[in-house]
Amino acid sequence: MSTTTTEVAGAAHDAAKAGMPQLDIATFPNQIFWLLVTLVTIYLILSRVALPRIGGTLANRKGTITADLAAAEELKQKAVAAEAAYNEALTNARSEAAKIIAAAKADIQADLNKAIASADAEIAAKAAESAGRIDEIRAGAMAAVETVAKDTAAELVGALGGTADASAISAAVTARLKG
Amino acid sequence: MAGEAQSEGGLVFHPLDQFMVKPLFGEGPVQWYTITNVTLWMALGVLAVTAIFVFGSRGRALIPSRAQSVAELGYGFVHDMIEEVTGHDGVKYFPYVMTLFVFILASNMLGLIPGSFTPTSHIAVTAVLGFGVFIAITLLGLINHGLGFLGMFWMKDAPLFLRPIIAVIEIVSYFVRPVSHSIRLAGNVMAGHAVLKVFAAFAPLVLISGFGIIVTPLSILAITAIYALEVLVAIIQAYVFTILTCVYLKDALHPGGH
Numbered sequence: 445m446s447t448t449t450t451e452v453a454g455a456a457h458d459a460a461k462a463g464m465p466q467l468d469i470a471t472f473p474n475q476i477f478w479l480l481v482t483l484v485t486i487y488l489i490l491s492r493v494a495l496p497r498i499g500g501t502l503a504n505r506k507g508t509i510t511a512d513l514a515a516a517e518e519l520k521q522k523a524v525a526a527e528a529a530y531n532e533a534l535t536n537a538r539s540e541a542a543k544i545i546a547a548a549k550a551d552i553q554a555d556l557n558k559a560i561a562s563a564d565a566e567i568a569a570k571a572a573e574s575a576g577r578i579d580e581i582r583a584g585a586m587a588a589v590e591t592v593a594k595d596t597a598a599e600l601v602g603a604l605g606g607t608a609d610a611s612a613i614s615a616a617v618t619a620r621l622k623g
Numbered sequence: 624m625a626g627e628a629q630s631e632g633g634l635v636f637h638p639l640d641q642f643m644v645k646p647l648f649g650e651g652p653v654q655w656y657t658i659t660n661v662t663l664w665m666a667l668g669v670l671a672v673t674a675i676f677v678f679g680s681r682g683r684a685l686i687p688s689r690a691q692s693v694a695e696l697g698y699g700f701v702h703d704m705i706e707e708v709t710g711h712d713g714v715k716y717f718p719y720v721m722t723l724f725v726f727i728l729a730s731n732m733l734g735l736i737p738g739s740f741t742p743t744s745h746i747a748v749t750a751v752l753g754f755g756v757f758i759a760i761t762l763l764g765l766i767n768h769g770l771g772f773l774g775m776f777w778m779k780d781a782p783l784f785l786r787p788i789i790a791v792i793e794i795v796s797y798f799v800r801p802v803s804h805s806i807r808l809a810g811n812v813m814a815g816h817a818v819l820k821v822f823a824a825f826a827p828l829v830l831i832s833g834f835g836i837i838v839t840p841l842s843i844l845a846i847t848a849i850y851a852l853e854v855l856v857a858i859i860q861a862y863v864f865t866i867l868t869c870v871y872l873k874d875a876l877h878p879g880g881h
Contacts, residue, residue, distance in 0.1 A: 463639075464639055464642070465639055465644060465745075466642055466744070466813065468644070471653045471659075473655035474644060474653045474654065474655050474657055474661060475745055475747040475748055476747060476748075476751050477655045477656065479661075479665065479742065479748050479751055479752075482666070482668065482669055483722060485669050486668075486672055486722050486726050487718060487719070489672065489673055489677060490718055490722055490725065491718040493676075494676035495717070495721065497681075498676070498694055501683045501684075501687075501691075502698070502699070504685070505685055508685060
């Protein structure tokens with residue numbers, strides 16, 4: 445029985461040798477059997493091991509990229525906020541400094557004004573005092589000049605051999621000085 | 624066989640020998656369980672798929688290595704294709720579609736190694752794939768939509784008197800789908816390999832006749848060009864088979880195009 449099937453199969457094989465091996469029906473069960481074995485094997489390898497692993501890797505990568513982008517966006521926002529805060533602080537510091545400068549200027553001006561005023565007053569007082577002293581000295585000088593003139597006149601009169609009383613000489617000198 | 628050719632004093636033309644299914648160990652008839660060259664090259668395909676998709680992806684690195692990039696590229700390619708064509712509810716059939724794609728691609732690419740055997744050049748293999756897709760998708764459509772699935776053949780936008788005619792055409796084209804689906808793949812792969820072999824048979828002419836001085840370089844040039852074309856065909860046919868599977872799957876999920 446088995447020899448007959450073998451012979452029949454062999455005959456079919458030989459017949460197909462002349463034409464296309466693709467049409468050799470005797471080899472079909474063999475090809476189909478091994479094809480099914482192969483397909484099941486590939487299916488199991490792919491669905492059990494390879495595809496979940498690759499899918500997981502791709503999802504993981506996508507997640508990482510999304511997270512990284514979100515983190516970058518957050519950091520960018522933070523940087524923008526920090527820049528704004530920095531600018532605000534800078535503006536505040538500038539206005540504060542301007543205020544301090546203005547206050548210092550005002551203080552200095554006030555001190556200066558006060559010092560100038562007191563100095564002016566002092567100068568005025570000193571000038572008035574000096575003027576008084578000058579007047580006094582001038583008056584003293586005038587008096588001295590009169591005395592010296594009277595004495596000189598009396599001495600001159602005595603030296604010239606005249607005699608004159610003091611009051612007449614004094615009146616004459618005073619009259620001359622006025623003239 | 625070379626000696627035979629010499630004794631005949633001519634060229635050897637056996638372009639179809641490469642498609643022979645032979646037992647790997649010893650001689651004898653090919654039983655369904657016999658370990659044949661089909662077994663060997665399908666097993667190598669499984670190894671290639673394992674190497675790329677299992678060993679390639681084992682790093683799970685955030686920044687992929689080269690092998691991992693290839694595995695992710697293949698994953699993304701098929702995943703995006705199925706999502707684009709069938710919509711979001713088709714994604715749960717992704718492992719099945721991916722299995723088809725990687726099997727066909729591995730088989731086509733390994734088949735380009737000189738002296739190899741190409742399982743996808745056999746109509747028995749591609750017919751199982753094509754009819755498998757056809758039966759699975761028809762059952763899926765009937766289970767999901769019941770008899771409403773048959774509404775796909777009844778064009779509601781067409782004028783009433785045309786509808787029965789269109790229905791007949793649609794039904795015929797529906798049943799032709801698995802045939803064209805499987806013959807397209809096997810035909811493309813087989814034709815390319817046979818043409819390569821024919822040109823290869825002309826190549827040793829320089830050893831036999833004076834014409835060889837012209838014919839041999841030309842045939843080597845032709846082999847190179849056809850080989851490049853075959854690399855393209857290997858990828859494109861895997862892609863075409865997969866995207867058609869997606870398109871058919873879309874019909875089962877959303878009959879009537881909505």
